[in-house]
Amino acid sequence: MPKKLVLERPKGFYEKFERKPGDKSNTHYCPGCGHGVIHKLIAEAIEDLGIQDRVIMVSPVGCSVFVYYYFKTGNIQVAHGRAPAVATALKRANPKAIVVSYQGDGDLAAIGGNNILQAANRGEHITVFFVNNAIYGMTGGQMAPTTLPGMKTTTTPYGRDEDNEGPPMKVSELLATLDGPTYIERTAVWDNKSIAKTRMAIRKALQCQMDGKGFSMVETLAACPSGWKVDPKNQYEWMLENMQPFFPLGVKKDIRDERESWHRTPRDNSAEEVSEALDLNVPDPKLFPSEYKKDSYRNPSIKLAGFGGQGILSAGAMLANSAMEQGYHSSWIPSYGPEMRGGTAYCFVNISDQEIGSPTVSHPDVLMAFNRPSLEKFEADVKTGGLLMYDSTIIDVEPTRTDIEVLAVPATKIADGLGNTRMANTVMTGAYLAQTGILSREAMEQTIPKALKRKNLVDANYLALKAGMEFVENQ
Amino acid sequence: MSKILEEAITVVSPEHCKGCGLCVISCPQDVLFQIDGFNSKGYHPADYTGEGCTGCGMCFYACPEPAAITVYKKGAEHDAA
Numbered sequence A: 001m002p003k004k005l006v007l008e009r010p011k012g013f014y015e016k017f018e019r020k021p022g023d024k025s026n027t028h029y030c031p032g033c034g035h036g037v038i039h040k041l042i043a044e045a046i047e048d049l050g051i052q053d054r055v056i057m058v059s060p061v062g063c064s065v066f067v068y069y070y071f072k073t074g075n076i077q078v079a080h081g082r083a084p085a086v087a088t089a090l091k092r093a094n095p096k097a098i099v100v101s102y103q104g105d106g107d108l109a110a111i112g113g114n115n116i117l118q119a120a121n122r123g124e125h126i127t128v129f130f131v132n133n134a135i136y137g138m139t140g141g142q143m144a145p146t147t148l149p150g151m152k153t154t155t156t157p158y159g160r161d162e163d164n165e166g167p168p169m170k171v172s173e174l175l176a177t178l179d180g181p182t183y184i185e186r187t188a189v190w191d192n193k194s195i196a197k198t199r200m201a202i203r204k205a206l207q208c209q210m211d212g213k214g215f216s217m218v219e220t221l222a223a224c225p226s227g228w229k230v231d232p233k234n235q236y237e238w239m240l241e242n243m244q245p246f247f248p249l250g251v252k253k254d255i256r257d258e259r260e261s262w263h264r265t266p267r268d269n270s271a272e273e274v275s276e277a278l279d280l281n282v283p284d285p286k287l288f289p290s291e292y293k294k295d296s297y298r299n300p301s302i303k304l305a306g307f308g309g310q311g312i313l314s315a316g317a318m319l320a321n322s323a324m325e326q327g328y329h330s331s332w333i334p335s336y337g338p339e340m341r342g343g344t345a346y347c348f349v350n351i352s353d354q355e356i357g358s359p360t361v362s363h364p365d366v367l368m369a370f371n372r373p374s375l376e377k378f379e380a381d382v383k384t385g386g387l388l389m390y391d392s393t394i395i396d397v398e399p400t401r402t403d404i405e406v407l408a409v410p411a412t413k414i415a416d417g418l419g420n421t422r423m424a425n426t427v428m429t430g431a432y433l434a435q436t437g438i439l440s441r442e443a444m445e446q447t448i449p450k451a452l453k454r455k456n457l458v459d460a461n462y463l464a465l466k467a468g469m470e471f472v473e474n475q
Numbered sequence B: 001m002s003k004i005l006e007e008a009i010t011v012v013s014p015e016h017c018k019g020c021g022l023c024v025i026s027c028p029q030d031v032l033f034q035i036d037g038f039n040s041k042g043y044h045p046a047d048y049t050g051e052g053c054t055g056c057g058m059c060f061y062a063c064p065e066p067a068a069i070t071v072y073k074k075g076a077e078h079d080a081a
C-alpha cells in the first residue's frame, strides 16, 4: 500500500450522511465516543483493502444502531442481539460478500449472548466488531454483562456487586475456548499505541474473512463518556484505571496460519435429495385430481383441534404426508399445549398445488374439531364457504354458523365400533377424504404405517379410514 | 493555488468538531489546542497552532468524527498558499 500523504475522511464513509435526519456531516455520537474512533478505523480499512463493494455492515441495537447512516457499503439493521444470525444468513447466501457484524456489549453479551456463541461455534465466515464500553449507552447507562466491579450504573446504584451480579463477562476469552473461531483479539482505544493496534486488528479480522479462513472478532474497549459520566478529556485515564485490570488486551486465539481456506458447500436441497433423506415418495407425474369437487376444496388450509391424546397432531401429519405422496406441496405445524395429555392440542396443515407461503393458518378453510372447546373456540375463524367437521359423538352442541358447510361425523362412535376409540382421528380423516376427494385413499394408506408407532394398529387404521369414507359416501 | 507542503500541517474543520479534546491529548508535539470561542453547535473546536506538526497522524485516528481532522504530511498537496 503506498503511504498516504493525506489522512482524511476515509472513503468507506458516505460523503454526506443522507439517511441521517438533521446534520448530515457529523455522527450522532456524543463527543469523545469510542464508536466514532472505531468507525473511522473500519471505514479506512474498507477503503484500503478495496472491499467497499463487497462489504455488508449489520447494524445492531444500541448507540451504533445507525451504522447504516455512515458506511458506504451494503447495510442492514437488525433486532437486538441478532446481528450474528443475520450476518450468518447474509454470508451463506452471498459467500463473496464481506459481512461485518457491529455490536455493543449489551447487544452482543446480554440479549444476544447465545447468538454470538452459536455463530462463533459454527465458525461462520463473518467478522464481528464488538465494542465493549462496559455499559448500555443508548438506554441511559444501565449495567451490561461487561460492567466493571464497583461501577455505578443506573441499575447498579451501589456499584456492581460481584456477589449479586457476578463478575464482568470476558467474551473474547469465552469464545476463544471454542473450536470454531479463527481469530479473536481484544484491543482498546485509550491511547495512540492501543488505537494503532486496534487499527491493525480490524484489518487482520477483515483479511481473515477475505482469505476464507472463518470467524474473526475484534473486541475493542472503548469509551462511553456519557454513560460513565466522565469528561472525554479524562476518559483515557478512566479506562486505564478501571477497564485495563479486568480486560487483558491481546490475541486470544489466532489460527489463521494453520487453518486452510474453506468454504461451505451449500446443499442443493433438490426434491430427490430431500425425499431420499426423509424416505418420501415423490411421484412424477403429479397425482393431483384433474378436477375438484368444489372450488373451495382446492388448496385447503386446515386446522385440527382437540385434546392432547386424541391423535390430533398425528392426523394432521398423516394428511400432510399423504399430500406429499401425491405430489402436493404441504406443511404441518403442531402447537403443543403445556400438558401432553388432557390439554388442548392443535395443528395446522396446508395442502396446495402451489408453493406454500406461510405454514400458519389463522382463518382455516377446514376446521376439524375433536372436542367441544375447540368447536366453540375456533368455529368463528372458519372462512366463509369453508368446511367444518366435528366429532358428534363427543361434542354435544351444534355449530351455529350458516355461511359454512357443516359435517357432523360420529368419529369416536365409529372407531369404538372397530374396537378402539383412539382411531377417531383416522375416521375423521377418512371422512375428509371422501367429502373433498383431494387426497387418494392409496396415498393415505401408504402413509399410515409410517405414521403409526404401534405397527399392530396398521390394519385397524385401514379399517377406520375406510369406515370414515363410507360414512360420508352413504350419507 | 495548491502547493507541495514542505512541512506537515493539520487542519481542523471547526463545524465538524465536537470539542472532545481527544486530538489535543493525542498530539505528541503538543501543537493542537481548543479555541476559547464556540462553533455553531456550542463546542470549543480544536485548532492547530501553526507550527511543529510532524504529520504523525495520531490526532486523525484519535478523533471520533469522520471529517473533523485532516492531516497533510510533508510532500502532500495543499490549497493554502
Ligand SMILES: Cc1ncc(C[n+]2csc(CCOP(=O)(O)OP(=O)(O)O)c2C)c(N)n1
Pocket (backbone or CB within 6 Å): A061, A062, A063, A064, A080, A103, A104, A105, A106, A107, A108, A111, A133, A135, A136, A137, A138, A139, A144, A224
Ligand atoms: C428487544 C429489545 N430489548 C431491549 C431494548 C432496549 N435497548 C436498546 S439499546 C440497549 C442496550 C445497548 O447497549 P450496548 O449494546 O452496550 O450498546 P451501546 O449503546 O452501549 O453502544 C437496550 C437494552 C431494545 N431496543 N430491544
Ligand code: SF4
Pocket (backbone or CB within 6 Å): A028, A029, A030, A032, A033, A034, A035, A063, A133, A137, A138, A223, A224, A225, A226, A227
Ligand atoms: S451514550 Fe456512550 S456509547 Fe452512546 S453515543 Fe454517547 S458516548 Fe457513545
Ligand code: SF4
Pocket (backbone or CB within 6 Å): B008, B009, B010, B026, B027, B028, B029, B030, B031, B032, B052, B053, B054, B055, B056, B057, B058, B059, B060, B071
Ligand atoms: S499529525 Fe501528529 S503532530 Fe501533527 S497535529 Fe496531529 S498529532 Fe500533532
Ligand code: SF4
Pocket (backbone or CB within 6 Å): A032, B012, B016, B017, B018, B019, B020, B021, B022, B023, B024, B045, B046, B062, B063, B064, B065, B068, B069
Ligand atoms: S478529536 Fe476531533 S472532535 Fe474532538 S476536539 Fe479534536 S477535532 Fe474536535
